[in-house]
Amino acid sequence: MSDATEHRKNLAPWWGLLFAVGAVGCNAAFFARPPLQGALPWLSLLFAVLALVFLAAGLQRAFGRTQVYRGKGLSVVLTVIALFPLGLTAFAFVKARELPSATAAPQVGQRVPDFTLSDTSGKTVSLDQLLAPAGSASTSQSQAQAPKAVLLIFYRGYW
Amino acid sequence: MEKRLGEFQAAGVRPVAISVDAPAVSRNLADKAGYSFPILSDPDAAVIRRYHLLHAGGGPDEQDIARPAEFLVDSSKIVRWSNFTEDVRVRARADEMLAAARQLR
Numbered sequence: 057m058s059d060a061t062e063h064r065k066n067l068a069p070w071w072g073l074l075f076a077v078g079a080v081g082c083n084a085a086f087f088a089r090p091p092l093q094g095a096l097p098w099l100s101l102l103f104a105v106l107a108l109v110f111l112a113a114g115l116q117r118a119f120g121r122t123q124v125y126r127g128k129g130l131s132v133v134l135t136v137i138a139l140f141p142l143g144l145t146a147f148a149f150v151k152a153r154e155l156p157s158a159t160a161a162p163q164v165g166q167r168v169p170d171f172t173l174s175d176t177s178g179k180t181v182s183l184d185q186l187l188a189p190a191g192s193a194s195t196s197q198s199q200a201q202a203p204k205a206v207l208l209i210f211y212r213g214y215w
Numbered sequence: 216m217e218k219r220l221g222e223f224q225a226a227g228v229r230p231v232a233i234s235v236d237a238p239a240v241s242r243n244l245a246d247k248a249g250y251s252f253p254i255l256s257d258p259d260a261a262v263i264r265r266y267h268l269l270h271a272g273g274g275p276d277e278q279d280i281a282r283p284a285e286f287l288v289d290s291s292k293i294v295r296w297s298n299f300t301e302d303v304r305v306r307a308r309a310d311e312m313l314a315a316a317r318q319l320r
Contacts, residue, residue, distance in 0.1 A: 086304040098304050148304075157283045158299035160267035167292050171262040173233065173255035176242035181255060186231055187290050204227035204319050205289045207305040207312060210268050212303065213234035214244050 066125040069114030069134035071105045079103035079145040090092035097149060104145045111135045168208070218291050219309045226316040228287065229253075233259050252283050257281075287315050295319060 082100035086093060109162070117124070118131035162168045172182040189202045216230065223230055230252045241254040257263050263281040274280040285307045287296040296315035298307040302309070 083304065089306070089308050091308070093305050093308070097304065104240050148294075152303045153301060154269055154273075155301060155303065156273075158268060158282060158284060161284060161299065162242065162266060162286065162294050162297070163267070164294050164297055166294055168288050168294060169262070169265040170288065170292070171257075171265070173217050173257050173262060174238050175253050176245055176257055178238050181253060183292065186229060186253070187288075187292070190229075202290060203229040205222060205226050205229075206288050206294060207230040207316065208284075208286040208288055209222065209232045210266070210284045211231060211232060211234050212265065212270070213236040213274065214240065 057134035063126045064124055066114055066117050066127045066131060068110045068117060069127075069131040069138075072109075072114055073134050073138045075103045075107035075110060076141040076145070079107060080141035080148075083145075083148050097152070098146055101149060104142055107138055107142055111138055216308055217235060217248065217252070219313060220252060222313055227319065228316040231255060233257055233262065233281065235263065235274070235278065238271065262305060287312070287319070289319065 063215045082096050082103065085096055090096070114131045115135060118126070118128045122128075168183070172180050172185050175181050183206070186206045187202060220230070230246075232241075232250075232252065232254045233256075234254075235257055235311050237258055238256045241256055242243070244250065245254055260269055260279045260281065263269050263279075266284070268281045268284050270280050270282040273281065273282070283303060283306055285298040286294050289295050296312075296318075298311070300306055
């Protein structure tokens with residue numbers, strides 16, 4: 057038997073790269089607001105860990121078990137490529153969770169502070185107006201009677 | 216959100232968005248995304264601060280912005296439901312907010 061047939065294919069680095077791409081790909085899935093989106097950050101971490109395990113195994117095979125596996129160069133190249141999505145995944149995970157705590161914010165059962173702010177046309181709108189029947193508040197919605205509640209959505213803004 | 220606006224109205228709930236963006240920026244967003252619910256502007260984050268939702272230096276150029284948060288506030292201005300994410304990528308889904316809205320009486 058020739059040398060070539062005795063060597064086994066080292067697929068581990070490919071799996072590593074695949075999981076690394078999957079890890080960074082989880083960030084794209086957030087835009088679809090899937091029902092289990094709360095699990096996505098952890099899924100991306102899991103993929104990243106699996107990627108590291110496979111990449112390490114791939115390198116170990118290529119360099120430590122040269123009688124069985126070949127492809128030293130390829131395993132290094134794939135590992136270096138995979139480090140980019142892995143770096144992005146780690147960066148996104150840390151950045152996305154750098155949020156101040158909301159323990160001082162109004163909690164269920166507490167009264168919220170009043171406010172008066174400008175809408176998109178520069179007209180001022182107060183919380184009282186928002187809770188009043190439409191017409192007094194600046195809104196294109198036609199709500200004849202006063203709403204039961206307002207849904208206040210604080211967001212980071214667009215830039 | 217916009218797609219479910221009718222369902223929010225049917226549940227008697229008026230959605231309102233608040234950020235530090237200037238009215239012109241929000242108008243641009245509303246035009247592009249086709250939002251018809253009110254988008255309010257809190258450029259110096261005074262209201263955001265009053266709600267203890269300030270993310271100091273969280274924006275571009277270390278700008279003070281709001282951390283994401285959602286409140287269902289009833290006619291007596293009492294919070295009936297709230298959501299504070301720990302990850303900016305994870306926000307309340309329209310489904311969850313509608314479910315909370317429908318439980319109001």
